[in-house]
Amino acid sequence: LSAVKSIERSDLESQDVAAIVRAVGARARLAARELAQAPSSHKEAALRAMAAAIRSGKARILQANARDLDEAGSADRTPAFVDRLRLDPARVEGMSAGLEAVAILPDPVGQVIAEWDRPNGLHIERVRVPLGVIGIVYEARPNVTSDAGGLCLKAGNAAILRGGSESFHSSCAIVECMHEGLAAAGLPTAAIQLVPTRDRTAVGEMLAMTDSIDVIVPRGGKSLIERVQRESRIPVLAHLEGNCHVYVHSKATVAMAREVIVNAKMRRTGVCGAAESVLVDRAVAKSHLPPVIEALAAAGCEIRGDAEVGTLDPRVTAASEADWSTEYLDAILSVKIVGSLDEAIGHINRYGSHHTDAILTEDPVAAERFLAEVDSAIVLHNASTQFADGGEFGMGAEIGIATGRLHARGPVGAEQLTTFKYRIRGTGQTRP
Amino acid sequence: LSAVKSIERSDLESQDVAAIVRAVGARARLAARELAQAPSSHKEAALRAMAAAIRSGKARILQANARDLDEAGSADRTPAFVDRLRLDPARVEGMSAGLEAVAILPDPVGQVIAEWDRPNGLHIERVRVPLGVIGIVYEARPNVTSDAGGLCLKAGNAAILRGGSESFHSSCAIVECMHEGLAAAGLPTAAIQLVPTRDRTAVGEMLAMTDSIDVIVPRGGKSLIERVQRESRIPVLAHLEGNCHVYVHSKATVAMAREVIVNAKMRRTGVCGAAESVLVDRAVAKSHLPPVIEALAAAGCEIRGDAEVGTLDPRVTAASEADWSTEYLDAILSVKIVGSLDEAIGHINRYGSHHTDAILTEDPVAAERFLAEVDSAIVLHNASTQFADGGEFGMGAEIGIATGRLHARGPVGAEQLTTFKYRIRGTGQTRP
Numbered sequence: 001l002s003a004v005k006s007i008e009r010s011d012l013e014s015q016d017v018a019a020i021v022r023a024v025g026a027r028a029r030l031a032a033r034e035l036a037q038a039p040s041s042h043k044e045a046a047l048r049a050m051a052a053a054i055r056s057g058k059a060r061i062l063q064a065n066a067r068d069l070d071e072a073g074s075a076d077r078t079p080a081f082v083d084r085l086r087l088d089p090a091r092v093e094g095m096s097a098g099l100e101a102v103a104i105l106p107d108p109v110g111q112v113i114a115e116w117d118r119p120n121g122l123h124i125e126r127v128r129v130p131l132g133v134i135g136i137v138y139e140a141r142p143n144v145t146s147d148a149g150g151l152c153l154k155a156g157n158a159a160i161l162r163g164g165s166e167s168f169h170s171s172c173a174i175v176e177c178m179h180e181g182l183a184a185a186g187l188p189t190a191a192i193q194l195v196p197t198r199d200r201t202a203v204g205e206m207l208a209m210t211d212s213i214d215v216i217v218p219r220g221g222k223s224l225i226e227r228v229q230r231e232s233r234i235p236v237l238a239h240l241e242g243n244c245h246v247y248v249h250s251k252a253t254v255a256m257a258r259e260v261i262v263n264a265k266m267r268r269t270g271v272c273g274a275a276e277s278v279l280v281d282r283a284v285a286k287s288h289l290p291p292v293i294e295a296l297a298a299a300g301c302e303i304r305g306d307a308e309v310g311t312l313d314p315r316v317t318a319a320s321e322a323d324w325s326t327e328y329l330d331a332i333l334s335v336k337i338v339g340s341l342d343e344a345i346g347h348i349n350r351y352g353s354h355h356t357d358a359i360l361t362e363d364p365v366a367a368e369r370f371l372a373e374v375d376s377a378i379v380l381h382n383a384s385t386q387f388a389d390g391g392e393f394g395m396g397a398e399i400g401i402a403t404g405r406l407h408a409r410g411p412v413g414a415e416q417l418t419t420f421k422y423r424i425r426g427t428g429q430t431r432p
Numbered sequence: 433l434s435a436v437k438s439i440e441r442s443d444l445e446s447q448d449v450a451a452i453v454r455a456v457g458a459r460a461r462l463a464a465r466e467l468a469q470a471p472s473s474h475k476e477a478a479l480r481a482m483a484a485a486i487r488s489g490k491a492r493i494l495q496a497n498a499r500d501l502d503e504a505g506s507a508d509r510t511p512a513f514v515d516r517l518r519l520d521p522a523r524v525e526g527m528s529a530g531l532e533a534v535a536i537l538p539d540p541v542g543q544v545i546a547e548w549d550r551p552n553g554l555h556i557e558r559v560r561v562p563l564g565v566i567g568i569v570y571e572a573r574p575n576v577t578s579d580a581g582g583l584c585l586k587a588g589n590a591a592i593l594r595g596g597s598e599s600f601h602s603s604c605a606i607v608e609c610m611h612e613g614l615a616a617a618g619l620p621t622a623a624i625q626l627v628p629t630r631d632r633t634a635v636g637e638m639l640a641m642t643d644s645i646d647v648i649v650p651r652g653g654k655s656l657i658e659r660v661q662r663e664s665r666i667p668v669l670a671h672l673e674g675n676c677h678v679y680v681h682s683k684a685t686v687a688m689a690r691e692v693i694v695n696a697k698m699r700r701t702g703v704c705g706a707a708e709s710v711l712v713d714r715a716v717a718k719s720h721l722p723p724v725i726e727a728l729a730a731a732g733c734e735i736r737g738d739a740e741v742g743t744l745d746p747r748v749t750a751a752s753e754a755d756w757s758t759e760y761l762d763a764i765l766s767v768k769i770v771g772s773l774d775e776a777i778g779h780i781n782r783y784g785s786h787h788t789d790a791i792l793t794e795d796p797v798a799a800e801r802f803l804a805e806v807d808s809a810i811v812l813h814n815a816s817t818q819f820a821d822g823g824e825f826g827m828g829a830e831i832g833i834a835t836g837r838l839h840a841r842g843p844v845g846a847e848q849l850t851t852f853k854y855r856i857r858g859t860g861q862t863r864p
Contacts, residue, residue: 033781037804118826122815129807131837214837235667235838256860263862349465360860371855373469375564383554383858392863393854394550405563405646405851406667407839419837422825423803426815428688430695431824 017197021205024160024193025212028133031190032158036130040107042185047103047150050181051096054146057177058092064173065142072140072166085140085167095146095174098397102150105396108415109156125423130156132214134417135206136399137228139220140164145171148219149178149192151399155417158191160213162206164220165198207232217412219400237408237416239400241327242272242355244385247344247370248292249361250283256360256382257288258295264358264384266299270329272401273356273378273388277324277334279344285312285337296333305335324351341366345373352376355403356388377403377410449629453637456592456625457644460565463622464590468562472539474617479535479582482613483528486578489609490524496605497574504572504598517572517599527578527606530829534582537828540847541588557855562588564646566849567638568831569660571652572596577606580651581624583831585614587849590623592645594638596652597630639664649831649844669840669848671832673759674704674787676817679776679802680724681793682715688792688814689720690727696790696816698731702761704833705788705810705820709756709766711776717744717769728765737767756783773798777805784808787835788820809835809842 035043054061065087072085108128115125134157136148145161152159163171171194179189195202207216207228216236218228225238246264248257264275280289285308293303293313303309304319316335323334324347338344348357358380359370367381378388388411390398395413402408408416467475486493497519504517540560547557566589570576577593584591595603603626611621627634639648639660648668650660657670678696680689696707712721717740725735725745735741736751748767755766756779770776780789790812791802799813810820822830822843831849834840840848 033805033807036807116826118824122819124825132807230665235836237838259862260860267863367857371857373465375465375468375561376853378854378856380856381858383856383861384863386863387554387856387861389863392550393556394548404667406669409851410854419841421808422810422842424810424812424815424819425799425803426813428692429815429819430691431699431816431818431821 017199017201018205020197021195021202021209022212024195025133025209027190028158028160028193029212031188032130032133034188035153035156035158035191036109036132038156038187040109042187043107043153043156044103046182046185046187047099047153048181049184050146050150050178051099051103053177053180053184054092054099054174055096057173057180058089061092061170061173061177062087062089064169067169068167081140085142085170087142087170091143095143098143098147099150102154102397102414105154105414107154108418113420120429121427122429123425126420127423128415128418129421131417131419133158133160133212135160135162135209135213135216135234137162137203137206137216137218137220137224138164139224140166142167142170142174144219145174145194146178147397148217148399149175151397151414152417153191155414157417158193160193160195160206162195162203165200168198204231207234210234217399235407236404237400237402237412238404239272240403241353242274242388242401242403243277243325243327243351243353244273244275244355244388245277245279245348245352245357246275246385247338247348247357247359248278248280248284248288249341249344249359249363249366249370250281251363251366252284252288252360253362254288254291258292260358260360260382260384261292262295262299264386265296265301265333266331267384267386269331271386271389273386274329275333275358275385276327277336277351279336279338279347281344282308282337282339285309289313289335293335300331302332303335304332306337308337309335327353341369345370348374348376353403355401356380356385358383358385377401449631449633450637452629453627453634453641454644456627457565457641459622460590460592460625461644463620464562464564466620467585467588467590467623468541468564470588470619472541474619475539475585475588476535478585478614478617478619479531480613481616482578482582482610483531483535485609485612485616486524486531486606487528489605489612490521493524493602493605493609494519494521496601499601500599513572517574517602519574519602523575527575530575530579531582534586534829534846537586537846539586540850545852552861553859554861555857558852559855560847560850561853563849563851565590565592565644567592567594567641567645567648567666569594569635569638569648569650569652569656570596571656572599574599574602574606576651577603577626578610579829580649580831581607581610583829583846584849585623587846589849590625592625592627592638594627594635597632600630636663639666642666651832667839668836669832669834669844670836671704672835673785674706674820674833674835675709675757675759675783675785676705676707676787676820677709677711677780677784677789678707678817679770679780679789679791680710680712680716680720681773681776681791681795681798681802682713683795683798684716684720684792685794686720686723690724692790692792692814692816693724694727694731696818697728697733697765698763699816699818701763703818703821705818706761707765707790707817708759709768709783711768711770711779712741713776714740714769714771717741721745721767725767732763734764735767736764738769740769741767759785773801777802780806780808785835787833788812788817790815790817809833
């Protein structure tokens with residue numbers, strides 16, 4: 001601890017970015033060892049105290065946010081950017097409520113996932129343990145600070161948060177409240193640290209700290225995630241795009257096609273589980289597509305279709321090859337006619353992003369083939385792709401949806417922020 | 433398929449290494465889609481047929497191996513290198529027996545790991561699926577060709593094998609036999625491919641093929657693994673060193689200390705689970721260490737100790753700071769006196785490699801603290817570190833012991849070579 005304090009004094013107050021980030025890493029590693037042994041009740045108490053401190057610190061947080069908005073306003077910002085950055089009393093309350101929801105989730109740490117006995121008498125247990133230190137690299141959404149910090153804590157991990165420099169004052173104020181909560185519960189404040197500099201080289205330093213960070217979770221746009229994946233020497237749990245499909249099979253009902261597709265596309269267009277492409281079996285194109293297009297158009301959606309789709313409705317514009325691979329995150333949908341289940345599966349595996357894809361059909365055999373052969377993290381039969389969400393899965397909270405194949409795939413909740421160890425108990429066994 | 437054949441014809445016979453490796457990757461991706469749907473019985477039949485083909489092709493394999501040995505002999509080789517490269521009838525039979533052992537393991541693919549219902553009626557299943565395409569980069573051990581290829585196939589993955597160029601002829605002959613087995617079972621021969629060139633730039637090409645390889649598994653010495661970790665843009669399941677410890681707690685018995693330590697160090701010194709360092713509680717150093725040192729010395733082990741250990745036996749030489757971090761993989765052991773359980777845990781977490789560590793004690797409270805606080809993939813109470821092995825865990829076969837924290841930790845068997853997907857069944861649910 002005295003070592004940590006001397007690091008703090010000499011380095012955190014210096015202007016040497018590398019030294020600052022290394023000091024943060026060293027403190028996180030020490031905190032992680034303590035957190036790994038922390039009882040569930042302490043972590044739960046800390047999460048509740050953090051929620052309370054954010055609630056009672058609302059004025060301070062909003063003041064800091066006003067300063068961020070003020071500084072951001074002087075530059076050339078999009079309304080979407082300012083909306084992401086802006087906090088209001090409801091959003092601050094949302095952060096507190098989120099922490100309280102995480103507090104009551106089951107603690108994954110210490111769960112025995114499997115156990116068995118060997119013929120030689122050894123008893124082997126596979127038991128969940130925290131990942132260690134998690135680095136979160138995100139953009140200008142201040143609520144990620146409490147969401148990500150809280151979920152990491154639940155799973156016994158130390159978090160190093162590196163938010164966008166535009167939300168620096170807001171994030172500082174939020175982390176101060178979280179530190180009050182940690183201290184109140186007797187946990188180290190280094191459990192959740194914000195990189196204490198706006199210097200943009202700090203991210204590069206973090207991504208090279210293989211000794212003190214165990215996993216990097218980027219949250220933000222495509223360019224941020226691609227940069228992190230390219231530069232990181234630390235394993236990355238990344239969520240890339242969600243180019244999600246709904247396939248209307250020949251045995252789908254018109255009513256379900258209309259309702260599920262409008263929901264999958266238009267409920268929220270900016271989420272990764274929003275449908276971006278619809279495939280319709282040629283056998284039902286004439287019967288099913290016109291009502292679907294009608295409902296989408298009424299909801300304000302632009303349709304880009306192949307030539308066959310174009311003949312069905314004058315509002316359809318021509319899709320280009322690039323449309324099949326595009327995640328619009330907007331009220332735009334690409335639509336294609338396919339000749340068979342095989343063609344649909346082949347198209348999705350080729351152009352999709354292995355995120356979330358759905359089939360609509362009353363034919364259970366076709367549904368099973370789709371669920372088996374579409375190579376995506378989430379495959380659905382007769383349900384909207386917008387269910388791609390940790391909360392909707394019952395996980396309580398998520399840090400994102402992983403599109404990689406290793407470790408975590410799909411929603412990343414508290415359980416996915418753990419690893420495991422093997423605990424073996426013997427009576428003096430030696431190996432022959 | 434015709435596309436694959438034209439790739440084969442034009443590129444595999446060309447001298448363009450990048451084109452050759454890309455063609456191998458494209459074939460593997462197609463094969464992986466087919467393997468992912470292959471019934472267990474087909475994979476089992478293929479593994480048995482591969483074993484039979486290797487058995488009946490023994491003469492051809494040994495001839496190819498003689499050619500490798502002949503070419504290797506002209507260069508400056510260590511006896512250990514030649515021993516790793518050399519095959520004999522018993523080793524070829526071992527490869528067949530290994531494939532037959534993998535054949536009868538349970539198939540992890542398709543297992544439902546978890547399933548639950550949501551209040552809205554959605555039924556969610558988490559189901560095991562293959563990782564996809566696995567790239568294995570190894571050195572001059574020809575048996576890795578069949579061991580790794582067979583285990584990948586069991587888990588429904590396509591394998592791209594890149595063995596050491598010195599074992600090229602042996603590996604080609606082994607892969608030919610495996611292809612006979614695959615074809616006999618009606619599975620694509622591209623399920624297991626050897627990179628068909630000895631050109632050393634092929635590894636670099638493989639490590640950049642993020643589109644066609646899902647995970648890289650390096651098998652070999654430290655420099656190979658470090659190179660792969662440094663260069664790969666594909667996730668790596670790596671096994672780094674095993675700097676394994678045995679801690680003799682104050683409540684350990686002399687007899688168990690002697691037996692377990694001699695086994696942990698000397699049963700086989702070249703395996704990653706071999707103990708490299710022993711920590712002894714000061715309270716029992718005088719009673720327990722002399723008989724341990726005596727037994728180790730009798731077995732031919734060199735002891736490097738701290739100053740206190742040095743006073744106990746004249747055969748002990750002085751350990752340097754570097755010894756505490758060294759994986760000898762030889763008949764050498766470092767020994768240190770510690771003052772407490774805390775000091776032992778702190779030393780192991782600082783100098784160890786998070787692989788496998790053991791405590792010897794009759795005190796269950798001390799044992800539980802050690803098992804909880806030592807941050808290693810495998811922690812043992814009263815048992816030898818040499819149990820760090822997939823076979824000893826009951827996994828049947830392993831491709832290595834992973835020391836990373838993500839996805840697989842500890843022995844990597846067929847189950848660890850899978851990922852999962854979420855399969856969701858609904859009745860037209862939309863998200864509110």
